[in-house]
Amino acid sequence: MATNIDSKEIVKQVTDRIAESYPDMDREHISSLASEELDKISSARVTDYFTVLTERAVRSRLKD
Incomplete structure (x- = not known):
């Protein structure tokens, strides 16, 4: 059973972690990407890895 997550x-x-690696990148842009990626997986039953999965997805998008 999924637990409630604190998406904010x-x-x-x-955003904080990625902004360290990309200091010239607009934090609002990073935050927006993080929100989009989190929304994609928010219906998953297991929520334990949402932070790491969201971070990986955002980093991947920034590299492209």
Whole structure:
């Protein structure tokens, strides 16, 4: 059974970590990407890895 997730906190954590690697990137852009990627997986039953999966997806999008 899925637990409630704090999507704002996940987006904040992902944004903070990625902003360290991409200091010239607009934080709002990173946050927007994180929100989009989190929305894609938000219906999953297991929520334990949402932060790491969201971060990986955003980093992948930034590399393209």
